[in-house]
Amino acid sequence: MLQVTGLRCARGGVPVLENVSFQVAAGTVLVLRGPNGVGKTTLLRTLAGLQPALAGQVTCTGESAYASHADGVKTALSVTENLAFWADVHAETLPDDLFAAFELDELRDRLAGTLSAGQKRRLGLARLGVINRQVLFLDEPTVSLDGNSVRMFANWIRDVHLARGGCAVIATHIDLGLSALTLELSPYVAAPDAGGGMDEAFL
């Protein structure tokens, strides 16, 4: 479903990863691992199309979505309004069982600004349930979630997202409890003199 060959990506004009190749089949999860700064976020942003790759190819069948460290939650809107917005933008309807799946039932009408960090994160993740995309690129989705919420999220990934034929690439430091392939990124770190992206390096 997702095929990556010889990918090289840069952050701020400096190449961080090179020769990254992997594939993710429908219904499976790939977990990215590696120490801080190895380039997990850069790789995910490149896969999601937010920044161009220096070299290599990304072939993705199915529409993709990206979720970053920031949730994109508007504090002045209520939980329902936040989700309804993303549903509208993606021309989807807001499924009612979603609130239960992400334990947001009692928070429906609360302003997102009054939510705790973990609740806000759950709201950010619930967006993924609204937009109905097949390929998910998730950057540390479990930050600030408690153990129970992590299990709830892993269950949603397995029982809903993967069950309908989706796939996901997740950068995380913790064990999600999913049966997933793991890609350790350390061997792919680009050589310091690999060059490339010089035009940006000057700026």
Next chain:
Amino acid sequence: MIALLIRDLRLAVRAGGGFGLGLAFFLIVVVLVPFGVGPEQMVLARIAPGILWVAALLAALLSLDRIFALDFEDGSLALLATAPLPLEGVALAKACAHWITTGLPLTLAAPTLGFLLHLDGAAYAFLLLTLLMGTPALSMIGTFGAALTVGLRRGGLLMSLLVLPLYVPTLIFGAEAVRRGAEGLPTAAPLMLLAVITAGSIAFLPFATAAVLRINLR
């Protein structure tokens, strides 16, 4: 696009959204002018078109840096960039929301404030018309400026420097049409040029804005 427009309008009227800020600023600037230049009716009537236009321009500038900055900070801009809505559409929706919350109220309030400055009776229609035609250009050019400086610390200051020179043609032709209207001179030329600037910026700047956003999101 409609969804984004509605969300932005809703955010603008909620707490901390800044709706009415530009309008209040416009009001205060225009009210301050007679204190500065004295109450002579002749002087005020002469400078009224220029004052109203400059004040409208500054009021529009006031809320520009919020257009993309807030969405950039909370991550929604990156999410919007990966959504099916093209970034050109995002730019247009943002400019439209800015115009509805700033340009439109300014236009509607301007005749009242023109009265405070003893604006010539014949000029009211032209004031309303030029602002209606010119403020969409202010919002669109400002959206482009906001996209250029998104993600920069204190980007609002740099944005003012970038955007104000681009506002000059709109200001010149807008104020000129009102002045000519007040003096009973033909106004077709400045009105047409004003319309050209607005139409041109709405046609081209969404693409430029989207390109700039893509670079800034890297």
